[in-house]
Amino acid sequence: xxxxxxxxxxxxxxxxxxxxxxxxxxxxxxxxxxxxxxxxxxxxxxxxxxxxxxxxxxxxxxxxxxxxxxxxxxxxxxxxxxxxxxxxxxxxxxxxxxxxxxxxxxxxxxxxxxxxxxxxxxxxxxxxxxxxxxxxxxxxxxxxxxxxxxxxxxxxxxxxxxxxxxxxxxxxxxxxxxxxxxxxxxxxxxxxxxxxxxxxxxxxxxxxxxxxxxxxxxxxxxxxxxxxxxxxxxxxxxxxxxx
Amino acid sequence: xxxxxxxxxxxxxxxxxxxxxxxxxxxxxxxxxxxxxxxxxxxxxxxxxxxxxxxxxxxxxxxxxxxxxxxxxxxxxxxxxxxxxxxxxxxxxxxxxxxxxxxxxxxxxxxxxxxxxxxxxxxxxxxxxxxxxxxxxxxxxxxxxxxxxxxxxxxxxxxxxxxxxxxxxxxxxxxxxxxxxxxxxxxxxxxxxxxxxxxxxxxxxxxxxxxxxxxxxxxxxxxxxxxxxxxxxxxxxxxxxxxxxxxxxxxxxxxxxxxxxxxxxxxxxxxxxxxxxxxxxxxxxxxxxxxxxxxxxxxxxxxxxxxxxxxxxxxxxxxxxxxxxxxxxxxxxxxxxxxxxxxxxxxxxxxxxxxxxxxxxxxxxxxxxxxxxxxxxxxxxxxxxxxxxxxxxxxxxxxxxxxxxxxxxxxxxxxxxxxxxxxxxxxxxxxxxxxxxxxxxxxxxxxxxxxxxxxxxxxxxxxxxxxxxxxxxxxxxxxxxxxxxxxxxxxxxxxxxxxxxxxxxxxxxxxxxxxxxxxxxxxxxxxxxxxxxxxxxx
Numbered sequence: 049x050x051x052x053x054x055x056x057x058x059x060x061x062x063x064x065x066x067x068x069x070x071x072x073x074x075x076x077x078x079x080x081x082x083x084x085x086x087x088x089x090x091x092x093x094x095x096x097x098x099x100x101x102x103x104x105x106x107x108x109x110x111x112x113x114x115x116x117x118x119x120x121x122x123x124x125x126x127x128x129x130x131x132x133x134x135x136x137x138x139x140x141x142x143x144x145x146x147x148x149x150x151x152x153x154x155x156x157x158x159x160x161x162x163x164x165x166x167x168x169x170x171x172x173x174x175x176x177x178x179x180x181x182x183x184x185x186x187x188x189x190x191x192x193x194x195x196x197x198x199x200x201x202x203x204x205x206x207x208x209x210x211x212x213x214x215x216x217x218x219x220x221x222x223x224x225x226x227x228x229x230x231x232x233x234x235x236x237x238x239x240x241x242x243x244x245x246x247x248x249x250x251x252x253x254x255x256x257x258x259x260x261x262x263x264x265x266x267x268x269x270x271x272x273x274x275x276x277x278x279x280x281x282x283x284x285x286x287x288x289x290x291x
Numbered sequence: 292x293x294x295x296x297x298x299x300x301x302x303x304x305x306x307x308x309x310x311x312x313x314x315x316x317x318x319x320x321x322x323x324x325x326x327x328x329x330x331x332x333x334x335x336x337x338x339x340x341x342x343x344x345x346x347x348x349x350x351x352x353x354x355x356x357x358x359x360x361x362x363x364x365x366x367x368x369x370x371x372x373x374x375x376x377x378x379x380x381x382x383x384x385x386x387x388x389x390x391x392x393x394x395x396x397x398x399x400x401x402x403x404x405x406x407x408x409x410x411x412x413x414x415x416x417x418x419x420x421x422x423x424x425x426x427x428x429x430x431x432x433x434x435x436x437x438x439x440x441x442x443x444x445x446x447x448x449x450x451x452x453x454x455x456x457x458x459x460x461x462x463x464x465x466x467x468x469x470x471x472x473x474x475x476x477x478x479x480x481x482x483x484x485x486x487x488x489x490x491x492x493x494x495x496x497x498x499x500x501x502x503x504x505x506x507x508x509x510x511x512x513x514x515x516x517x518x519x520x521x522x523x524x525x526x527x528x529x530x531x532x533x534x535x536x537x538x539x540x541x542x543x544x545x546x547x548x549x550x551x552x553x554x555x556x557x558x559x560x561x562x563x564x565x566x567x568x569x570x571x572x573x574x575x576x577x578x579x580x581x582x583x584x585x586x587x588x589x590x591x592x593x594x595x596x597x598x599x600x601x602x603x604x605x606x607x608x609x610x611x612x613x614x615x616x617x618x619x620x621x622x623x624x625x626x627x628x629x630x631x632x633x634x635x636x637x638x639x640x641x642x643x644x645x646x647x648x649x650x651x652x653x654x655x656x657x658x659x660x661x662x663x664x665x666x667x668x669x670x671x672x673x674x675x676x677x678x679x680x681x682x683x684x685x686x687x688x689x690x691x692x693x694x695x696x697x698x699x700x701x702x703x704x705x706x707x708x709x710x711x712x713x714x715x716x717x718x719x720x721x722x723x724x725x726x727x728x729x730x731x732x733x734x735x736x737x738x739x740x741x742x743x744x745x746x747x748x749x750x751x752x753x754x755x756x757x758x759x760x761x762x763x764x765x766x767x768x769x770x771x772x773x774x775x776x777x778x779x780x781x782x783x784x785x786x787x788x789x790x791x792x793x794x795x796x797x798x799x800x801x802x803x804x805x806x807x808x809x810x811x812x813x814x815x816x817x818x819x820x821x822x823x824x825x826x827x828x829x
Contacts, residue, residue, distance in 0.1 A: 077508035077509070078507055078508055078531070078533070080508075080511060081510065081511050081512035081531070081532035081533055082511060082512045082513065082532065083512060083532035084382075084512055084514055084527070084532060085529075086381065086382065086383070086385075086387075086514065087386075087387060087388050087527050087529050088387070088388055088420065088529070089387075090381070090383045090387055093381055093383075094381040094383035095381075097380045097381045098378070098380040098381050100380075101380040102380070162420075162421040162423060163388065163418075163420045163421050165421075166420060166421045166422060167420075167529065167530075253511060253512070256491070256511040258376065258379075258490035258491050258492075258511070258513065259376075260492065261372055261375065261376060261489075261490040261491075261492070262372050262373065262376065264492050266486070266487035267482065267483070267486060267487065267496065267573075268486055268492055268494065268495040268496065269495065269496050269497075269498050270495040270496070270497065270498065271497070271498045271499065272497055272498070272499050272757070
């Protein structure tokens with residue numbers, strides 16, 4: 049079980065993520081959109097959506113720092129474990145709480161506004177369950193994952209981070225992950241699940257971040273002949289069948 | 292000089308009776324789908340009126356179009372690139388469903404399924420968004436013919452502006468009011484701000500004919516284009532999550548036939564043709580300092596298709612001879628630049644729109660007639676155009692950024708044409724002094740009359756076909772006519788066999804026949820039989 053969860057599942061996730069993105073890119077460009085519901089309701093959305101996204105960026109940044117930077121490096125620049133933990137708890141905690149609150153606001157909007165609710169697919173509902181679970185479990189792990197029930201302190205930078213970095217060398221350190229506390233284990237599994245379903249849900253819009261907008265000319269000329277030719281299945285992933 | 296060709300349209304507003312046939316046929320052709328219920332690529336607005344979506348011209352609120360920067364360039368009114376990317380997580384500066392309308396259908400089932408009873412069953416309106424019973428509060432054309440009720444027309448942004456400037460009230464009492472209809476499609480601008488606002492780069496202008504399209508595969512639904520377009524002619528398909536817009540019926544234009552809205556126009560008020568323009572001068576012209584000079588600046592960008600210099604540059608750019616020929620015969624060029632009777636819609640948005648309008652003389656004529664004057668006499672008309680400032684100022688806010696001079700100029704030409712042709716009808720000979728009063732020759736007067744009043748089919752529409760040597764590039768493909776005989780004959784396996792034939796083929800064949808007949812000055816041939824008898828059309 050441990051081997052599957054910490055040795056196989058991460059690579060499976062990566063495979064599904066890349067495969068799913070390739071599939072969307074190759075066959076479902078038409079379905080690749082944020083599927084905004086702003087036209088139905090914008091007063092809640094215009095506050096909650098930017099809040100959620102910005103908080104999510106902070107959370108993402110926190111994950112990268114925590115997972116990729118070995119704890120010896122931060123010690124060397126003079127940040128003690130106590131300071132680091134405090135910083136992670138305060139910054140990560142605030143970002144996580146804001147993110148979850150904004151997500152709740154968006155879900156309440158989605159449920160209570162009849163127009164938005166009518167445009168919500170089963171795909172969306174499933175996605176929201178996984179997304180909410182991943183975020184809430186992350187908060188639980190942040191606040192309560194620091195020690196075992198018997199009071200023994202466990203630093204995730206000795207367990208989860210070591211395992212995560214070992215994945216890149218294709219020699220997964222399963223033992224390190226086994227040593228992590230239960231909240232972290234559950235959070236990691238749900239997090240991997242989130243990345244598995246990402247390309248098949250509306251979350252795929254994250255991979256359409258239009259950075260090229262900063263560099264392209266304002267006016268785009270295109271010849272009739274340069275239409276990008278690719279397969280396109282008209283029925284799209286994650287969308288309601290049109291009547 | 293970089294010469295490019297642009298398909299453009301001119302609408303003669305005097306001839307618009309507000310029947311909405313263009314809107315309805317366009318909708319039946321293109322937007323009768325789930326997700327586009329509220330989308331009208333073509334709509335007809337009553338002016339004064341709020342338009343669709345309501346008050347779209349209020350750019351203080353909607354932030355559409357370009358503004359001139361202090362350094363003499365232009366930037367999007369809604370903000371620069373970085374700001375757009377940083378605020379991409381919501382795009383609230385744009386109309387909501389309530390600014391358009393909530394689309395609905397009726398519960399027709401009740402009418403047939405209701406049990407026998409004392410009361411008549413009623414088909415109640417059901418929202419197409421939520422499926423629930425709803426109260427209809429407005430629609431795309433709620434204020435048709437000033438029918439919006441008290442206070443509606445006063446909320447027209449132009450009426451508000453004129454009121455603030457002149458303290459003059461536009462009167463909406465029935466006997467003192469004026470009104471006209473304004474059909475609107477996408478402007479297919481030379482300097483489109485929707486395109487500039489698109490983070491994905493999905494909106495593009497076709498090099499061959501200047502038609503502005505949304506690449507449905509590249510659009511990611513960021514909705515910045517809706518904010519960017521000052522005419523609010525980009526719509527959000529709320530089912531597919533993509534932007535959609537009027538595409539100038541490009542499959543028809545490629546086949547050399549006019550758009551659906553033009554083809555079905557009862558008043559025959561639309562003209563379609565080619566304009567040659569200098570793409571290198573567009574941005575500079577769009578940055579003209581005084582908004583009132585933008586009309587002239589846009590005229591400058593358009594090139595004379597008879598100028599040998601222009602023709603040489605056009606050929607160097609690979610523009611084909613038949614296109615250059617079409618540019619020379621273009622009714623649109625004639626109306627815009629030769630006779631100067633057509634004006635752009637809101638040039639102050641700095642997008643260089645390419646759907647132009649001949650402003651209506653009818654508000655002036657109607658007011659004259661109601662006051663008991665001879666509304667066809669040149670002297671009366673000229674005097675009235677000067678005296679009746681409210682219609683003129685209103686038209687100037689629509690077409691020339693508030694400068695009344697070009698509008699008066701156009702209206703006087705139209706008035707002169709009206710009087711001149713009355714003389715021709717009544718006395719068999721026109722009065723040349725009327726033509727000279729507006730700086731035209733009697734000959735030009737009659738040519739203009741022929742173009743806008745007679746408006747023969749093949750003179751209204753001069754549309755060169757897309758090139759067949761590049762036919763593999765045509766976006767509508769799948770024509771399977773590689774058996775003997777014409778497309779109107781049965782296929783090799785009887786009628787209805789083989790791959791589906793695009794609808795445009797049938798239209799094209801009948802259109803060609805009708806055109807040939809018109810050119811030979813004969814009666815048009817009978818229409819082909821409908822339904823199953825037309826081979827290949829299902």
